[in-house]
Amino acid sequence: MKFTQFLKNKGAIAAIFMGIFYAIAMLGIFIPGYSAIPNNVDQMPIAMVNDDAGEYGKMISEQLSEKLPFEKIETDLSNKQAMKQLEKNDLALIIHIPETFSADMQNGEAASSIDFTTNGASSTVVSSTMTSIVNQINAQLSTQFSTQTAQGVLMNLNIPEEQAAEMAQMIETSYTGNMVTINEVPAGMNNNMLPMFLTMAGYTGAMIGAMQLVSAFRASRGKASKIRLFIYLQLTALLIAVVSSVLGVAISYFVNGYGTELLLGLTAQQILNYMVCFNFTAILIFLVGEGGMVLNLPILLIQTLANGATMPREMMYLPYEWMSYISPMYYSVQAYFATLYGSVSAAPNQWMMAAIGGAALLINILIVAFLHKPVPIEAPEAQEAKLTNAAEITA
Structure with a gap:
């Protein structure tokens, strides 16, 4: 039997067809499908819950609404309502500005925090993407608030050494972002x-x-x-x-x-x-x-x-x-x-x-x-x- 005759065998024809078909089908489906990551990150729904009536809360919510890479940001939900939607994976992230945020910042109290909450029992790309975005937000906000606090300190000249040390400490701890994960999945x-x-x-x-x-x-x-x-x-x-x-x-x-x-x-x-x-x-x-x-x-x-x-x-x-x-x-x-x-x-x-x-x-x-x-x-x-x-x- 010649090689060309063997190639005409039904089994050989089927193997050739399936090899070509599977390669085309798999690559033609997977490559376009996975290109949605990170192209479509902006389609994930998030919620911004601002319980703070002060200037800082308003400023933060406006800034984040403008800068965050999401097309749909819910702003008319209470924290309780948002948490229920997050548990059902109807939301990917909740940004919660607490009621005392502005007061804490104005009073110079340390560790005034914004809560960023995600659901661990969700798609892998959600938790990894949200963590990356929250880290970027926290870095920007920490720099912003530290700069604003430093400007306020520098406006006061001839500050005693002890008071200056306290103010320096306040600059370092003026803002902290609190990353919260509900339904956390075990490692691995x-x-x-x-x-x-x-x-x-x-x-x-x-x-x-x-x-x-x-x-x-x-x-x-x-x-x-x-x-x-x-x-x-x-x-x-x-x-x-x-x-x-x-x-x-x-x-x-x-x-x-x-x-x-x-x-x-x-x-x-x-x-x-x-x-x-x-x-x-x-x-x-x-x-x-x-x-x-x-x-x-x-x-x-x-x-x-x-x-x-x-x-x-x-x-x-x-x-x-x-x-x-x-x-x-x-x-x-x-x-x-x-x-x-x-x-x-x-x-x-x-x-x-x-x-x-x-x-x-x-x-x-x-x-x-x-x-x-x-x-x-x-x-x-x-x-x-x-x-x-x-x-x-x-x-």
């Missing part, structure tokens, strides 16, 4: 990325399982009714979901050391994640057969950006943002963040997952009912005869 990428890892494990396993089980469904046509085979397919998927979820959560438990009170909830959510992703990815395979796996790959790649683990929905470009609304991965990641590290309920995201799974299951039922033609069911004797002949030929 294994903790920060766990919501995505659990979700990806369920999704990829479900996608491969959908290809194999739909293939088994097609191969078994004529041996049982479409309804029975479809039920068998779903029951097998559920069995895989239970076993794989128990093992996957067990690995997470032993490596990350989370409390046993989370085990049942995480396992139940992982089972839900598998079943939803199974039916979601099975749609294309029921429609076009094994070719559906090729179409499922770019959908998977888009969801790795659109799942909210790396960047929030507000930063995503439109195709990725649209995908996030119908993506089981997005709601799975958000539910895991809430369950593992958050202070809000994971139920809304779990219900959205269930809704997507229910819709996907209904679509699969309709595909099987109306697009898959009925096949006459063979008698059990004929099926046994085929199995016997196959066994004899093999022997």
